[in-house]
Amino acid sequence: MAKEHLKVIAGIDTHTDTHHVAIISETGRHVADQEFLAVESGYRKIIEFITGFGPVVAAGVEGTGSYGAELARILTKEGIQVLEVMRPNRQGRRLQGKSDPLDAYQAAESVLAGRSTATPKARDGAVESLRVLRAERATAMRARVAVMNQVQGILVSAPEPLRAKYRGLGSAAIIAALEKTRPAGNISEPLNATATALKRLAHRYRALHQEIALIDAELDTIITTHAPLLRDLHGVGTDVASQLLVTVGDNPQRIGTEAQFAALVGVAPIPASSGKTTRHRLSRGGDRQANKAIHSVVLVRMMSDSRTKTYVTRRRAEGKSTKEIMRCLKRYIAREIYEQLLHPHPAPDAGALRALRKSKNITLQTAAGDLRVWPTALSRLERGLTRDDHFHERYTNWLNDH
The missing domain is CATH 3.30.420.40 (ATPase, nucleotide binding domain)
Known part of the structure; x- marks a missing residue:
């Protein structure tokens, strides 16, 4: 040739x-x-x-x-x-x-x-910036926890006069009080050495706290510019959004189907049947940090999303356990997130709901009573603080009927 x-x-x-x-x-x-x-x-x-x-x-x-x-x-x-x-x-x-x-x-x-068919992540865009910042944030978080544990450990064995000052205080109050101290005296005395060490640890804790806050602000800025609509999904905040974007990479088109995305984030159902038992479980492969992010979305929705609460009640009546229900929810949420990643669409205009309600002279309490929701929940929806597309449609239809 x-x-x-x-x-x-x-x-x-x-x-x-x-x-x-x-x-x-x-x-x-x-x-x-x-x-x-x-x-x-x-x-x-x-x-x-x-x-x-x-x-x-x-x-x-x-x-x-x-x-x-x-x-x-x-x-x-x-x-x-x-x-x-x-x-x-x-x-x-x-x-x-x-x-x-x-x-x-x-x-x-x-x-x-044909054994290697995966396209690697493109590490040349905003998502790579998110990955680097998240890596920095993870070590800062661990260091902050270690500092707090060390402060608590030192206080356990500290002289009683020092322990008495901080007994009954929470972590934040202890750090704030330690920062204001002015230890003096011979450093060879255990009381003085302990007070000095605790003050320095408090300053270290505060510096780490400020570093984490700065990183969070930088992550928020990047997401606002790069993928603002992802946070429109209920339960998806800056931390969850940044992790999911890092998992997908700068080239989300490399994930061809939502089933592949489900496998990537560890929520793809796989057979786990044996004998007379027929069941499925979720894959334990994929990115475990992304799986953790989706798990947090499930927890938020189970606590605050009316549609999810209705679903949980129905599945419990069918005899499903909480773990089984959460597995199903993870799969549904992965499908929703994949669609928003590949084909982002904005949340409905919630501000129009308040204007429409007021034009018909309907009070918030009246609307909330008829719709069987808390007035605060309805108010948050009208102000765009929460997103629930299905309830938005239901609320719109109710207002139009009145």
Whole structure:
């Protein structure tokens, strides 16, 4: 076969300092392999190497979320299809051994065999910014908890005069009181040393608290610009929205169906039947942080969403347990979130409801009584503080009938 007509597949084994690239033909024949430095000049040489044998069908890259992230971005910009390759299985490594060339060739063969079909996340947009900020926030949150635990632990064994000052106070009150202290005296005295340490810990706690508040404001700004309609969904706030966006990535079109999204966030039902028992459970795969985010949406809706409360009551009457009901809700919510991610649509105009009600001289209490909801819930809907499309339609029809 002439070189100019040869179509090739690249496999890349990525590491911190070097990347090993292997080239195979469409028939699986090993063509060439070479190691390159994981730097800008090395990336240019990789492009020249893999395109020097003919048209590139695809490139299978290991570690597109870590060592291979920058390389995946560059290959994509060059118009080369990048597919994410999982680490070779341990059985294959025991039988065939392990080396960088072998891993690179296996990556290319995985693409050729159709085992690697996942498109990696595009880490070049606003969602990548969200990911970095969330990573920073997670460590700050853990550090703040550790500081508070240390303050409580020191107070447990502190001298009684010091313990008496803070007995019965909550965490926030303890931190505020410790910040105002002015420890003095010989630092070799346990009372003075303890008071000094507690004051410094309080300052550290306050600094972490301010850092987290700053990150939250930055996350809110990015979401307001990048995906403002996602938070229109009931129960979806800044934390949940940012996590779901990070899970999907800057290229949500890589998730072709809502069933794939359900699998990605760990809410896809899978068979769990045995003997006379026929049932399903939710997948334990996928992104567990995204699953946690959807779980929090379920909890919020079970407490405050009238439609969800009605659904829970009906399913309980059918004999379903709370866990089974929550599994169903997670699947429904995943479907709703997927639709909003791919095809965002704004919430209905709630302000028109208040104007329509007042034009008909109907009081809030009268409307709430007829609709069998709390007046505060109706007021929040009219002011756009909550979203419930089904109740919005019901309220609109009720106003039109009056």
